Amino acid sequence: MNARFIFFLGRRMLRGRGGTARYLRGAVAGIALSLVPLIVVMEVSTGMIDGIMARLLEVGTYHLQVSLPPDIALPKLLGMASSVATVRDVVAVVPERQGTGMLIGARGAAGVSIRCVPPDIFRVDAGFRSLVAITAGSPDLSRDDGILLSSALAGTLGAVTGDTISALTTYGGDMSGPPRLTPLRVTGIYETGYQELDKNLAYASLAAAPHILSPRASRTLLGVKVRDPFANLLPVEKEIAAAAGGDARVASWDEIEYARLASFRTTKALLLFIMALVVIVASVNVSSSVLMIIFERRHDLGILKSVGAGPRSLSVAFLFAGFSTGFLGAVGGVAAGLLVAVNINGVIAGLEWAVNRVLGLASLLWSTVNPSAAAFGPFTVFNSAYYLKSIPIRIEPGEVIAAAVATLLLSAVASYLPAARAARTRPLDILRKV
Amino acid sequence: MSSVSLSPLVSIASLGRRFVNGTESLEVLRDVNLAVTAGSTVAITGESGCGKSTLLGLIGGLDRPTSGRVVVRGTDITALSESDLSGYRNREVGFVFQFHFLLKDFTALENVIIPAMLGRESSRALRERGRRLLAEVGLSQRMNAWPLELSGGERQRVAVARALINEPPLLLADEPTGNLDERNARTVEDLLFDLVKAHGRTMIIVTHDSGLASRTDDRLQLAGGVLQRG
Numbered sequence: 001m002n003a004r005f006i007f008f009l010g011r012r013m014l015r016g017r018g019g020t021a022r023y024l025r026g027a028v029a030g031i032a033l034s035l036v037p038l039i040v041v042m043e044v045s046t047g048m049i050d051g052i053m054a055r056l057l058e059v060g061t062y063h064l065q066v067s068l069p070p071d072i073a074l075p076k077l078l079g080m081a082s083s084v085a086t087v088r089d090v091v092a093v094v095p096e097r098q099g100t101g102m103l104i105g106a107r108g109a110a111g112v113s114i115r116c117v118p119p120d121i122f123r124v125d126a127g128f129r130s131l132v133a134i135t136a137g138s139p140d141l142s143r144d145d146g147i148l149l150s151s152a153l154a155g156t157l158g159a160v161t162g163d164t165i166s167a168l169t170t171y172g173g174d175m176s177g178p179p180r181l182t183p184l185r186v187t188g189i190y191e192t193g194y195q196e197l198d199k200n201l202a203y204a205s206l207a208a209a210p211h212i213l214s215p216r217a218s219r220t221l222l223g224v225k226v227r228d229p230f231a232n233l234l235p236v237e238k239e240i241a242a243a244a245g246g247d248a249r250v251a252s253w254d255e256i257e258y259a260r261l262a263s264f265r266t267t268k269a270l271l272l273f274i275m276a277l278v279v280i281v282a283s284v285n286v287s288s289s290v291l292m293i294i295f296e297r298r299h300d301l302g303i304l305k306s307v308g309a310g311p312r313s314l315s316v317a318f319l320f321a322g323f324s325t326g327f328l329g330a331v332g333g334v335a336a337g338l339l340v341a342v343n344i345n346g347v348i349a350g351l352e353w354a355v356n357r358v359l360g361l362a363s364l365l366w367s368t369v370n371p372s373a374a375a376f377g378p379f380t381v382f383n384s385a386y387y388l389k390s391i392p393i394r395i396e397p398g399e400v401i402a403a404a405v406a407t408l409l410l411s412a413v414a415s416y417l418p419a420a421r422a423a424r425t426r427p428l429d430i431l432r433k434v
Numbered sequence: 435m436s437s438v439s440l441s442p443l444v445s446i447a448s449l450g451r452r453f454v455n456g457t458e459s460l461e462v463l464r465d466v467n468l469a470v471t472a473g474s475t476v477a478i479t480g481e482s483g484c485g486k487s488t489l490l491g492l493i494g495g496l497d498r499p500t501s502g503r504v505v506v507r508g509t510d511i512t513a514l515s516e517s518d519l520s521g522y523r524n525r526e527v528g529f530v531f532q533f534h535f536l537l538k539d540f541t542a543l544e545n546v547i548i549p550a551m552l553g554r555e556s557s558r559a560l561r562e563r564g565r566r567l568l569a570e571v572g573l574s575q576r577m578n579a580w581p582l583e584l585s586g587g588e589r590q591r592v593a594v595a596r597a598l599i600n601e602p603p604l605l606l607a608d609e610p611t612g613n614l615d616e617r618n619a620r621t622v623e624d625l626l627f628d629l630v631k632a633h634g635r636t637m638i639i640v641t642h643d644s645g646l647a648s649r650t651d652d653r654l655q656l657a658g659g660v661l662q663r664g
Contacts (some may be wrong), residue, residue, distance in 0.1 A: 005551045012539045303535045306496055307549035307596070308524020310517050424516075427523075428496040429486075431535070 005313055009321030011306070013293060018397055019101040023289035024325045027282075031329025031407060033337060034282035037338025038275035043328055044344050044391055045268045051392035053261070055194040056128035057266045059257045062094065064233060066240060066247045070097075071215040080244050084409070087239045090164040092125040094118065097209040099218030101169035103202060104150075105182075107158025112200045114167065116209035116218070117141065127225055133143030136159030137188035147184040150198035154189045161186050167204075182212050222248075223261050229253060250299070269302040282329070282417040283410035286322050290415040295424040301422055302430030315416060322415020323408065328406040330411075338395065345390050348381045442469035443636050444493060449502035450659075451488055462488050464626035466502070470652075472603065475630060477639045477647035480656035483577075485610050486640040489656065493638060494520045494527045495608045498654055506604065522592060524552050528597030530626070534589035536581040536596075542588075543568060543577040546595045553600070567595040594625055599647030605630060605637040609625040611637060611646060623649070 013024065034337055057063055066084065068077065081093045099115045102109055119141040122129045132139075135151055147167075159165050162429045167182045182203065191200055204212060221243065225333060226236055233252040254261060294301065304314060359377035366373055442555050449466040452459055462485035470578050471474050487558050488565075491497040493504055509615050510524055523529075535547045547564040571591040581589055588612065597605055610617035610626060623646055630637045639650060647653050655662050 001591070002552050002554075004557070008551060248639075299535070300537050300539075303537060304548070305520070306494070306523060306529050306535070308520050308522075308552055308600075309518035312517065313520075426497055428491040431496070431531070 002313060005309070006317045006320055007315040009314075010324065013297075013317070013321040023292045024286075024321060027286045027289040027325045027411075028329045028332065030282045030285045031279070031326060031411065032414075033085060033284070034278045034333035035113075035330060035333025035403065035407060036340060037290060038272070038403055039334055040341045040344065040402060041271050041275050042403065043338070043341035043395055044394060045271060046169075046396055046399070047341075047393045048391055049264045049268060050394050051147060051256075052194055052394075054127075054196055055131055055192050056257055056260070057192075057229055057253050057362055058125075058131045059192050059197055061253045063226045063229040063253050064224040064240060065253075066222035066244050067251070068220045068222065068223060068244070069247055070218055070220050073219050074210070077222075078219065079238040080248075083243045084222055084224060084240050087234050087236065087243050089227045090240070091200060091227055092127070094121055094125055094128075094223040094225075095136050095221075096205060096223050097213055097218050098208065099169065099213035100210070101167050103147075103153070103157055104166040104168060105154075107157040108156050108164065109168075109234075110153060110156045110200065112153065112202050113171070114202050114204055114212060114318070116204045116206045116213065118206045120227075121203075125225060131192050132190050134188050134190050139190070140187050141203065143184065143185065143187065143206040144205050144211070145185050146187040146205055148188045148190055148203040149186055150201055151189050151191050152195060152199045153202060154186070154257045154299075156199075159186050169212055170214065170217055171346075180212075180214075183206075184212075195389065233331070258361075262296055275345050279371070279407055280410060283326070283407065283414045286325050286329075286411045287414035289325065290322050291418045292316055293321070294418055298430050301425070304425035305423075305425075306431065311420075311423040315420045317413055318419030318423070319416045322419070323412045325415070326408045326411025330407045332402055334404050338400070342393055344393060348391075351391070352379055352381055382386025396419065436463060442466065443472040443507060443639070444470040445503075446493070447503050447505075449492060449504065451485070451497070452457045452500045452501045453493060454532055461659055463492075463656075466656075466659070466661045468654070468661055469636060472555070473634060473638065474652060475650040476652040476654065477650040478654050478661070479636065479642065479644070479647055481488075482642075484656045485659060488657050489661075490606050490638065490640050492556040494529055495522045495602075496529075497624050505562055513529050524549055524660065525600055526602050526604060528600070528602040528605045530590070530597050530605070530607040530610045532612040534581070534586075534613075535594045536589055536592055538581050541578050541580060542573060542584065543594045545581065545592055546599055549596060550599045556558070563594070564599065568592070571595045576590050585612055586620075587621055589655060590614060590618070590622050591625060593630065594622065598629060598635075603636060605635050607637060607639040607641075610639065611641075611643060619643075632633065 002009060038315070069079070077095045081095045086092060094117055099114055101112060101114050103112050118124070122139045139148065147165070154160065154198045157165055161184045165186060166185050167184050169180050169182070194417060226233065226311065237250045237252060241248055244250070303313060356378050360378055363375040363377070366376070435524055444469040446466055449463055450461065450491070451463040452461045466489060469488070478486050478489065484594060488497065492499050495514070499512055506522070509522070511519065513523060537548065540548065542563065543564050546567055547560045550560050550563070566576060570573060571594055573588060573591055576584060576588060584592065607626060611622050626637070627649055639646065641647050
């Protein structure tokens, strides 16, 4: 086997003057095009899942929750928070009381989850601060009657900062007690970017919790943030339980959100599986291209064998051509895929803009025929009610490299099999047929 | 048979080749015996389809016999592995076919040197040797031409140069002038004999051309699967 001969021959197959090189160029394009959706799905779903999980962890569930008796007195709750804050790796502790109720505004009402938190939550909890953006007013919860509404909720209620809204909550432990109506003043409006969190969540002052939420119809907890929520949390859970005392029950975020996390992972795995099938089909295309080249160059094979090229050299030369095809396709596909993935928000916005322009034009034309017809659209790629308002992109180099290497290997295997078979043919059998 | 020698370059004993296609069987060669001494030229003539090219293919290691042995320079090539047989074709034999069989994606010079690229010689030295050979066959001005840009006679001259690039002791020519017009045929014929003589090679040539056959040291006829003195 001679590397110079193999390289020379393989290169000519890729750049040959004859028409056969077009098969490999077609295969390069096929592989590149098939890799684009794989890379986009991989990186966008990673970004999407990470983005949602970050919001759930930082704004929704905390990293760890210490469930406490609902009727625990506020001073004791604050004392426990101080105690838990001393545990190694704990970076923030937020005492909280959660309950449900209905908020009534000037324009409408909505069932919500009311979370009563300390006024210094934005100062104490950096993760919360980074993901809860105040879009109007201030995050001030120092007043007992203050409330923060999400922008979606404010829209539903028709409330703006400074407005007074009412919180309707039940005060009996079995939900059958008399309702309590508490006037609250909207001090600020926020957004997390995750509509599922935003649409039915309001923050009130922890000091106001006893007035708004019945101890028997609410939950009291300590929300704990640690240095690394993705590390093994068992040791810190034990330390927190010890610090919080006998009644405390500690649960980590992956226990609380296990079903949702499993659903995300399964969805991503299924999507990747489907996209991987596309790549496999594209790699089989390499095999077809090599087969076509072998068919069209069968007399070249005969000639090369007649001058002494061995079966191994010829197989490896075709393998080189197939591998190069896979390499070029993988490089092109990864580059194009990353380009689309990094700009996915712009791509989606552009797509929606273009489709909506067409729908607008179609509506206009259709209205001339049927003036009473409703307009078409609007078209949206993602319903932001279920996803993030904007997709955070996180490139995972390991995933990208794995996809590229798998494509390369598939291309190599796909090209080797037909080449090895062709290289075993006796030269006279080939030359006789020319 | 060729002149008897104690150590012939090519020695064939009881060679047979049968082609089987489904239930049909065709015995093209049976009990072929031949000895060719080094430095001689031998012509094999015979009717179309009598098995001349098959015999040449067996001597050149392009095919394997059904029975018998082909010994070249003391090595029984019928017992060689595929890999060793490739090495034999590369180093011991040079082929000139009726059709030029040039690789269309390679220039004239590249076509000439491609058998030698399987060896270890430097690319620079190889190209230099290729240029010299192309000059010998009168194509010093056409080295970088693609096969499609060459005339039939020029392509065949490139094929002759390619056959000689590895300086093989044995040259096998299968109707080397069969596809050429009279003038080009004579040019290639002269070239072959001149080069074989100049380089001290042994040549076995298969031909219908009695004129070409008459220029060889020995003439044999293949008929009914058996080789006879012509």
